[in-house]
Amino acid sequence: xxxxxxxxxxxxxxxxxxxxxxxxxxxxxxxxxxxxxxxxxxxxxxxxxxxxxxxxxxxxxxxxxxxxxxxxxxxxxxxxxxxxxxxxxxxxxxxxxxxxxxxxxxxxxxxxxxxxxxxxxxxxxxxxxxxxxxxxxxxxxxxxxxxxxxxxxxxxxxxxxxxxxxxxxxxxxxxxxxxxxxxxxxxxxxxxxxxxxxxxxxxxxxxxxxxxxxxxxxxxxxxxxxxxxxxxxxxxxxxxxxxxxxxxxxxxxxxxxxxxxxxxxxxxxxxxxxxxxxxxxxxxxxxxxxxxxxxxxxxxxxxxxxxxxxxxxxxxxxxxxxxxxxxxxxxxxxxxx
Ligand code: UT7
Numbered sequence: 001x002x003x004x005x006x007x008x009x010x011x012x013x014x015x016x017x018x019x020x021x022x023x024x025x026x027x028x029x030x031x032x033x034x035x036x037x038x039x040x041x042x043x044x045x046x047x048x049x050x051x052x053x054x055x056x057x058x059x060x061x062x063x064x065x066x067x068x069x070x071x072x073x074x075x076x077x078x079x080x081x082x083x084x085x086x087x088x089x090x091x092x093x094x095x096x097x098x099x100x101x102x103x104x105x106x107x108x109x110x111x112x113x114x115x116x117x118x119x120x121x122x123x124x125x126x127x128x129x130x131x132x133x134x135x136x137x138x139x140x141x142x143x144x145x146x147x148x149x150x151x152x153x154x155x156x157x158x159x160x161x162x163x164x165x166x167x168x169x170x171x172x173x174x175x176x177x178x179x180x181x182x183x184x185x186x187x188x189x190x191x192x193x194x195x196x197x198x199x200x201x202x203x204x205x206x207x208x209x210x211x212x213x214x215x216x217x218x219x220x221x222x223x224x225x226x227x228x229x230x231x232x233x234x235x236x237x238x239x240x241x242x243x244x245x246x247x248x249x250x251x252x253x254x255x256x257x258x259x260x261x262x263x264x265x266x267x268x269x270x271x272x273x274x275x276x277x278x279x280x281x282x283x284x285x286x287x288x289x290x291x292x293x294x295x296x297x298x299x300x301x302x303x304x305x306x307x308x309x310x311x312x313x314x315x316x317x318x319x320x321x322x323x324x325x326x327x328x329x330x331x332x333x334x335x336x337x
Pocket of ligand 1: 034035036039040043044119158159160162228229230231232233236266267270294296324325326
């Protein structure tokens, strides 16, 4: 099945990212939990991650990434008519983080809201923006994935605290009316999926309405990340590989056409398992998880921006994005850069 014929197309015209300056290395972590650089490196590929300052919020990081994306796109914040922030670490329960970003950018003409699809959030948000644009409803969207995951970490749990980091990635997505196929940055196809039967294997169980923090449970770490790592790993490989194949099929392309795979940066072993199965060699796989760890919804946005600014992706290249996260959720997009 192909993507429905759009009323108008959507193309990425600018990218930006931001990571906090504070670096937390594997050696630093080995001083606070029973772990080693060797274990973390061989099991995940992560060497260090960035940690936001106490007073640095998700919307601060999102705004910094957005400003860089707007600058690259060469447009002003007033030209935006849609801002979507994908996050699981919103500044407050409400207002939305996107509304905070709107105020900080001065994007007075935008409609703003958040979405939660965990680590798949950036690609979910891109697809929502694309649909707004495809139907002619909006013309210029700012899509941001931003996380302050350090606020959800149990620093006594070595199985999770070594994995995550903070940061933000952004893209400006604009309507393009060209009939040509080679418009730079055009999103050619997207696949999304969810499996709510597996909500339990990756979650932050408490702190919200179902299980609020109370004086009785305040020390129980209910508002921190809980994960069945091996199960998540298994599903991630299967779902991400399938999503890549389906998105490529929708775009009428094969893995041989792909110049760069930019996968959610959770674990080097997961990324290698997917690209091996797709037949994509390591030199056509973008990796930055050694520097940032798993930044959830921010991960693909940061990697896309770094690949773009480093010249790892060039105009005309087929870029395959793929994400997987809690929910479970997954998504894959094919873009002609
Ligand atoms: O972003 C959303 C998607 N998330 C993911 O994709 C994460 C998916 N899961 C993973 O990446 C991996 O499952 C992990 C990196 C989380 C864990 O790797 P693993 O190879 O699945 O290890 P494991 O959980 O099976 O643990 C193996 C051993 C255990 O010890 P025993 O029981 O064999 O004695 C753990 O207690 O490693 C131990 N261990 C550690 N040792 C040193 C767990 N964490 C650590 C640690 N340092 N940080």
